[in-house]
Amino acid sequence: MSALLSVQNLRTFFSTPRGTLRAVDGIDFEIPLGGTLGVVGESGSGKSVTALSVMRLVDRPGRIMDGTTIEFDGQDLSQLDEQEMEKIRGNDISMIFQEPMTSLNPVFTVGDQIAEAVKLHQQVSQAEALDRAIEMMKLVGVPSPERRVHDYPHQMSGGMRQRVMIAMALSCNPKLLIADEPTTALDATIQAQILELMRELRERLGMSILLITHDLGVIAEMVDEVAVMYAGRIVERGPVADIFRSPQHPYTEALLQSIPLLGMRYTTPLKAIRGMVPSPLDWPAGCRFGPRCDYFFDRCATEDPALIRVGAQESACLLCEGGARQVQPLGAPS
């Protein structure tokens, strides 16, 4: 399978009065045609900036550094000017965000907003665009779309608004959908509906998906390949099943053990990762996870490990130099 999106050495920095903030600091990843990649990480790991960088939506004082290539469908997006990029956005690559309320315009009906997206990219009349909006709303499971196409965003529930966002994003048949925390603001039963919808649409429309989330549960349910981000870097990546069964990077391991699974009780303390995420203004020398890592040893203070292949996975940990680490299974007491 050829790659639809191939990102090499992505570095997105922000100039601040206190110095250069290295939000994304040299990451590579690929998404095959029709494939799905999950990017998981905590606040400040750089996952959302990664998504915005691919969309070229990073505003000043942020910028994508020289040496970055974002190859999409044969073009290097990092070299396009704003006008050329506008043709790609919405048409070939669409994005949905966490908060559908702030992403929708409160003074226009949802139908008008979907129709506008259609008209921006296709030569159709308003009536045709509205028909397309109704069709899209039907596709994403908005009940009685003929009526609700005239609703304003505030008249809809959070789940319905996220469906409208998805309808808008898919209205021009994008090749790649970037979903940044698409269900984080939703209740559990509504999240289940939206995830179900995304799975169904992926199968039906065959688009590629870049799914950004902090939720390892969503990753497990939605994607086959995952990249784990920490401190602006990908620290581990590979097939979800392998990584969750046998995480090779100590950060992934600790993250998986810090979540209470259904049925776990307080008599078993959770794994706590000590300390905090370091500041992107001043990443630690050597391994960036070193100061919080249980397996820290002298070399970690000075050597910045690159991704090392271990089976089907890759892990940026010096301990993986000698092959796979033995790791406790998920849910076991630490």
Added chain:
Amino acid sequence: MSTDGGDPGTSPGDTLKPVTGRGTLLEARGVRKYFPVKKGMLKRTVAQLQAVDGVDLDIYPGETVGLVGESGCGKSTLGRTLLRLLEPTAGEIRFDGVDVVGLKGASLKEMRRHMQIVFQDSVGSLDPRMSVGDIVGEGLKIHGIGDRAQRKQQVFDVLDRVGLSREAAERYPHQFSGGQRQRIGLARALVLQPKFIVADEPVSALDVSIQSQVLNLLVELKQEFNLTYLFVAHDLAVVGYISDRVAVMYLGKVVEFATSEDLFLRPLHPYTQALLSANPEPIPGRDITRIVLTGDVPSPINPPSGCRFRTRCPLAQQICSEVEPPLEENGEGHTVACHFAGELVPETAPLIG
């Protein structure tokens, strides 16, 4: 205490303090909290939003009761009403044998010392212009406990206990991360040595690695200070982890109440089952029969007749729209409000492994 939430009357908490009645610390009967919906220039009340609509709850000393449900189910309102941070529309609330609803003035103030709250929003709930030392010490000052030097020492002690340094007392909330601010909120609640803490979504805004730090801290503090918690959250795995017993709320009512283990192994209400099956577990390839509920939660201004869950329930029959199912015992210490309780169980039982 161990995991024997089913017999909380014998928990070690009992030895701590004199309790009344059947040994409950907090007893709620028929608690209702309605918010008037006003309209027009004259602000006439046109409807009532039934946020909490008739909840009975017993909380025993030393246990953690979890309240779980989705946005708008009334779980936070219930927590605040039990502390009388909101005035109940109807119902009785007894804390340590004292009728909380009738309290006024000095006796209400005294009661508040023993009942504290920790909020989700650690930014909005900490005054940005007060130093952390003043925030944490404010309760001591209000209650006239100790002199200035003693209060300062108590603030240092409690900061130390929640894992913050003495220097933190001189700093301001914005200088701390989310996890640290949640520790400040805990310190503020703990400094008065309360018996009972309502923790309202205390870890929902935190990253998972920080969430586990705070959950572990809550468990340690509970044992150390013989606390009783009402833990309010939307995350079933988190609530089940920290709680001895869990009440599931839907549209202002408790629909199921059981020990944490029992609720997961034998969920009886179709809503509980749907919530359990909707929980995304970090276990790839998990084979589950997912119950995806259709539609949204109806408005609490005009809730459905009969059973409030019937509009989204896969089991709903004629009777569900006519007769409201009472909360009835179904197995020891397990209550459920459903005409068809347990009918979906065989498919959802193997949800946890």
